Amino acid sequence: GQQVMQIPQYQHVQEGEDFTTYCNSSTTLSNIQWYKQRPGGHPVFLIQLVKSGEVKKQKRLTFQFGEAKKNSSLHITATQTTDVGTYFCAGVFGNAGKSTFGDGTTLTVKP
């Protein structure tokens, strides 16, 4: 089946360091979404990328969608303790009408 691979599974950083998580698909995606799930919470929508090569920024977060629409990344600049949680990408293949979630990257930030 169609899968979305996400790496790394875990990332431990010192507060102030940068963080990046990557998602890859073997086939072209229609769009990709990013979600954040805090410990004990539920996923919360961050952003959706649709266009090839798209780059979007939300304060310290930068989201990219590859030219071939097969990969995406989320980069956080100068992490803060409030950034802790698991970040999921979710890709949509064609007109599937559903999203396929990556395994998530769990970020811990040491103050």
Add this chain to the structure above:
Amino acid sequence: GAVVSQHPSWVICKSGTSVKIECRSLDFQATTMFWYRQFPKQSLMLMATSNEGSKATYEQGVEKDKFLINHASLTLSTLTVTSAHPEDSSFYICSASLLAGTDTQYFGPGTRLTVL
């Protein structure tokens, strides 16, 4: 913003009983609702997609007779776990979307099911 509620937030039941979980979109009409299952420290596993007024589409490996989904209105979907067993214990999360696949999914807070 769009709010999705789930009820109950947690439930403990005996093996063999059935449990119903409700998912409601509080301030918008959801054309599509999704039901996920999440094991500790793992990703979300899509169980089924439901559209109002039609039968749910189940993912491969998900027993439709065990996990009954009803999407009676544009604001309510229910998941019934029938004849629950301990292996059904999990975190069940619903999400609602205005337009499936190309729009934001708004997640409910989840329901923690424990089957004794």
